[in-house]
Amino acid sequence: MSGPSPKILLPLSALILLAGCAAVGPDYSPPAAQLPxxxxxxxxxxxxxxxxxxxxxxxxxxxxxxxxxxxxAANHDIAIAAARLDEAKAVLRENRQDFLPRGGPALGYEAVRRSEVETPPGQQREIETYRGAVDASWEIDLFGRVRRSVEAAQAQVGSREALLRGVQASIAAAVAATWFELRGIEAEQAVVDDISRNQRESLEMVDRMLSAGSAHEFDRLRAEALLRNVEAVAPGLEQRRAAASNALAILLGQAPQTFRPPVSTPMGETLAVRTIRVGDPVGLLSRRSDIAAAERNLAAQTAGIGIETAGLYPEVQVRGSIGLVAGNLDALGDAGATSSFLGPVIRWSLLDRGRVRARIAASEARTREALIVYDQTLLRALQETDDAFKGYGAAGQTLELRLLESAANREAANLARVRFMEGEGVYLDVLEAERSDFTSRRALTIARTRQRLAIVGIYKALGGGWEICSQADRACGTADATTQLTTAQEIAARP
Known part of the structure; x- marks a missing residue:
């Protein structure tokens, strides 16, 4: 067969030129962030x-x-988020392939036996056909369906990347918080052990005084009751310590049964904290991964409107084939076996316009929802940040008061013991003072832990910590350590 005629090539060339026209649907622009x-x-x-x-x-x-x-490097949640990012990148590569022709080599054999009625006079009833060709089809992206699909896939990649960064930041904060909870529980256990040792000494002292006739059985029972009250706290603390250790093991991607947390030094009376730099609200756009993910999701939903809108217009494809067709294998090499065709195919689903418009309306609704989610994410980021700041201030004030309280109760307990030994007081005063000392010392360890957790909460609210994974010499899970400028940073850099 001869090649395509000018009657086909001219309109085909015009269609290819039109493929460079603007895509249908709204063009995306990032929303204006309403930040203080x-x-x-x-x-x-x-x-x-x-x-x-x-x-x-x-x-x-x-x-x-x-x-x-x-x-x-080993957390499974990070690995899962990284795998989801890889999936989104693969989908993007697939969508980009729609700009290229489809098809490839095609080999065929067909044997037909016609009835006598179907066979024209003088022709054979049995026909064999051998075909070897290269078939191809190409969608001319006249109205931007493919371009919008690529836009949506690119936005989804940005969203998944932001979510990965969010998981990395959350894991860093979770490790720190769990570590401080574990250390705080161990500090409480140390207080319980110390108080229990003092209570045993007090009980032994009362036993000696009871034997000497200078104390009453009532005093011994009260001393024993206070000792058992302190000892009863130990099993609950051990259970909490084991739970915190197990949680830390999971964060590290290890089995709880074989994990052993590192040995740490006791926490000091106070934590020397340098001034914590918190930046400004605009900086949240470049650090908070949930904001970046919400913005990228909005971009993807906006592109989706264009994808659905393209359904109102014709779909234009160019199909072609070139190869050899013959009645037997030996004839494939003959000059007359060459076969080819080239031509456009236009599909226009006019009867489906109602369905298409319904899909457009649904896509527009999803886009409005995504915009609302973006605004809501901004507000929640500001709320979490403000809550973290207020929590830090309250934790610092509470720690100062607990330090004063504990010092006063400890001194009061010492004085009560001395007075009782000198015969100037009753043992009930000693018991009450020691009970208050125990309560205040536990409260002080809890206050120290909460101060540290408050600092972790600030950095978690600010979204910091994931940037370390973008450094080329740092491997975080299965994430690519040499990424380009993140989507969140690009948004923050826009005027």
């Missing part, structure tokens, strides 16, 4: 400046730094 100029009044210890990337180093605990690094 500053975080307002913040507690003492918080100030402006760039948020620290490896913020966990500020606690000056090498064990914590090692745990965070191990979790970023």
């Amino acid at each position: 100029a500053s975080f307002g009044t913040t507690p003492a210890g918080l100030g402006p400046g760039a948020v620290e990337v490896e913020w966990w180093r500020g606690f000056d605990e090498p064990a914590l730094t090692r745990l965070v690094q191990q979790a970023l």
Whole structure:
């Protein structure tokens, strides 16, 4: 067969030129972020400046730094998020292939036996056909369906990347929080052990005084009751310690049965914290992964409107084939066996316009929802940040008061023992003072833990910590460590 005629090539060339026209549907532009100029009044210890990337180093605990690094490299949630990002990238590559022709080599054999009625006079009833050709089809993206599909896939990649960064930041914060909870429980256990030892000594003292006739059985029973009350706290603390250790093991991607947390030094009376730099609300756009993910999802939904709108217009494809067709294998090499065709195919589902418009309306509704979710995500980020700041201020004030309370109760317990030994007081005063000492010392350890957790909460609310995974020499799960400028940073850089 001869090649395509000019009657086909001319309109085909015009269609190819038209493929460069603008895609149907709305063009996406990032929404204007309604953010305040500053975080307002913040507690003492918080100030402006760039948020620290490896913020966990500020606690000056090498064990914590090692745990965070191990979790970023081995945590399963990070690996899952990274796999989902790889999936989105693969989908994007697939969508980009729609710009290219489809098809390939095709080999065929057909044997037909016609009835006598179907066979024209002088022709054979049995016909064999051998075909070897290259078939191809190409959709001319006249109205931008393919382009919008690629836009949506690109946006989904950005969303998955942001979600991966969010998981990395959350895991770093979870490791730090679990570590401080574990250390806080161990500090409570140390208090229980110390108080139990003092109570045993007090009970032994009362037993000696009872034997000497200078104490009453009532005093011995009260001393024993207080000892048992302190000892009864130990099993619950051990259960909490085991649960925290197991949670830490899961964060590190290890089996709880074989995991042993690193040995740590006791927490000091106070935590020397440098000024925590918190930046400004605009900086949340470049750090908070949930904001970046919501923005990218909005972009994907906007592109979806164009995909559905393209259904109102004709779909234009160019199909072609070139090859050999013959009645037997030997004839395939003959000059007359060459066969080819080229021509456009236009499909226009005019009867489906109602269905298409319904899909467009649904896509527009999803886009409005995505915009509302974006705005809501911004507000929640501001809320979480403000809550974290207020929690940090309250934790610091509580710790100061608990320090004073514990010091006073400890001194009162010592004085009560001395007075009782000198015969100036009753043993009930000793019991009450020791009970108050035990309660205040436990409350002090809890206050120390909450101060540290409050700092972790600030960095979690600010969205910091994932940036370490974008460094080329750091491997975080299965994430690509040499990514380009993140989508969130691109958004923040836009005017």
